[in-house]
Amino acid sequence: MKGSELEKELAEGKLRSAYLLAGEEPLLRDDALLAVRSAVLDGSADDFNLDRLDGRSTTLDQLYDSVQIGRAHV
Secondary structure: OOHHHHHHHHHOOOOOOOOOOOOOOHHHHHHHHHHHHHHHOOOOOHHHHOOOOOOOOOOHHHHHHHHOOOHHHO
């Protein structure tokens, strides 16, 4: 998905359980992260309501816990 598509989806109020931000351009990833954060967080409890996971070291269990999906649903 391109950044413009993501921004359109967020503007329409369509939020997903999780977002994987990947790509070779750090600026585009940072822009996408800012767009998602702005759409879902209100600033009052951002540290509590945001899980940022590193794809190189995150386990499946950590991912499931973060998006609150039980293994039976996957």
